[in-house]
Amino acid sequence: MNKRLQIVEQLFTIVSFVFYSSGPLPLILSGGAGEGALEISPDPTDYSSLQLLFFANYLITLLLLIARWKKAIYVVTKDWTIVLLIGMALLSLIWSSTPELTRVRSIALAGTTLFGLYLASRYTIREQLKLLGWSFGIIIIMSFLFAIVIPKYGIMPAGVHTGAWRGIYVHKNLLGRMATIGAMVFLILAMDTKQWRWIPWTGLGLSFGLLLLSKSSSSMINFGAIFAIVPIYSVFRWRYQILLPSIIAIVALGASFSLWFSANAATLLGTIGKDTTLTGRTDIWPYIIEMIGKQQWLGYGYSAFWSDWNSPGAYIWYAAKWTPPNAHNGLLDLWLELGLVGVVIFTIGFATSVIRGVVCLRINKSWDGFWPLLYLSYLILANFSESSLLNRNDLFWVLYVAVAFSLAMVNFRQNKVLEQPSTLS
Numbered sequence: 001m002n003k004r005l006q007i008v009e010q011l012f013t014i015v016s017f018v019f020y021s022s023g024p025l026p027l028i029l030s031g032g033a034g035e036g037a038l039e040i041s042p043d044p045t046d047y048s049s050l051q052l053l054f055f056a057n058y059l060i061t062l063l064l065l066i067a068r069w070k071k072a073i074y075v076v077t078k079d080w081t082i083v084l085l086i087g088m089a090l091l092s093l094i095w096s097s098t099p100e101l102t103r104v105r106s107i108a109l110a111g112t113t114l115f116g117l118y119l120a121s122r123y124t125i126r127e128q129l130k131l132l133g134w135s136f137g138i139i140i141i142m143s144f145l146f147a148i149v150i151p152k153y154g155i156m157p158a159g160v161h162t163g164a165w166r167g168i169y170v171h172k173n174l175l176g177r178m179a180t181i182g183a184m185v186f187l188i189l190a191m192d193t194k195q196w197r198w199i200p201w202t203g204l205g206l207s208f209g210l211l212l213l214s215k216s217s218s219s220m221i222n223f224g225a226i227f228a229i230v231p232i233y234s235v236f237r238w239r240y241q242i243l244l245p246s247i248i249a250i251v252a253l254g255a256s257f258s259l260w261f262s263a264n265a266a267t268l269l270g271t272i273g274k275d276t277t278l279t280g281r282t283d284i285w286p287y288i289i290e291m292i293g294k295q296q297w298l299g300y301g302y303s304a305f306w307s308d309w310n311s312p313g314a315y316i317w318y319a320a321k322w323t324p325p326n327a328h329n330g331l332l333d334l335w336l337e338l339g340l341v342g343v344v345i346f347t348i349g350f351a352t353s354v355i356r357g358v359v360c361l362r363i364n365k366s367w368d369g370f371w372p373l374l375y376l377s378y379l380i381l382a383n384f385s386e387s388s389l390l391n392r393n394d395l396f397w398v399l400y401v402a403v404a405f406s407l408a409m410v411n412f413r414q415n416k417v418l419e420q421p422s423t424l425s
Helices: 002-020 025-029 045-067 069-076 080-091 099-122 125-149 172-192 198-214 217-237 240-270 281-294 314-320 330-363 367-385 395-408
Strands: none
Touching: 002 045, 002 099, 002 125, 002 395, 025 045, 045 069, 045 099, 069 099, 069 395, 080 099, 080 330, 080 395, 099 395, 125 172, 125 198, 125 367, 125 395, 172 198, 172 217, 172 367, 172 395, 198 217, 217 330, 217 367, 281 314, 281 330, 330 367, 330 395, 367 395
16 A cells, blocks of 8 residues: 555656646647737736646645655755745745735745655655656657647747747747756666666657757757766766866866857857847846846845736836846846845855755766756756746746755765665666
């Protein structure tokens, strides 16, 4: 009976991963709406059924945490920055420019964070990767089926991105981001699996295929960057005698590459159909910085800046003459929502996780030891031109919380990762 409960719990986790990836229900409920149809109203009223499903997920997750409350409390006390961020989001109701939205969405953020906490307290990093592998396998198969069998949903309709695949998501860029995460997961599983290795290798190949079909330029760049740094991160496993000189050499090469890229950015971006404004993204940043200056310490309240034409974000829409749904930069959006205080708290937590990720990579000699650093690296890359920090009902935040809490359980004194009872074969 206990084995059956474990299987049910794992199925719940897999379904939740697909759910938090934002597919396929938002696409179905939108009726295959084209680009721009959902920009001004991020939470249309016909999404109430989706909100109920998320609430059910929060409730089930809370019950699972209560069932192992001692372990949950132990884990949650290991990273105070996440606790502070959630507390600040809830308290921002006091100074929010749109308190009604902040109330609902900050509760949703807390529920989303609970699921990340559940992952860290229930599964080891290796087990999390196995469950992610199953989840992205489902996402890949469904995305191909949507694009081939029902192209009205699976392919971008008339507009700027006509013909680009979006799979089970409302936009091609979201498919590109999920394909990149999936590729990272399948690479680690392929290198860390002794039997049936062709399965994760196939998943990696199909993820790359979806990435190309999505025509998401930013995701293609991030994909290349992430796979390029895998051998670089392996340097952290070298002996101390050669580790420091190697890091210095890598930093020097990185600085040289940055200078070269800056000098040739226009030409390089032009080859993939982009310009130095990242398709207009950077054009709105001066207006955003201007608005940040008006509420620089605490921001405008969690998820309150971009809502409608009466919100503070309307100033950006009037000035830029288009309606971006966010700042297209995770750090800028975090600053708009929770001010400099929120940015500092997140930065401290992120930097701490990076340091712990290096320690984990040195301690954990298997390939799953690469996952925390790779994911943290991708989170930063993805948030340079998109906004996926501290988002409610979002896989990016779920995985950040899971990674941060999992890394926080590294036992520095004994130089080993705190192991949890294995539940996956």
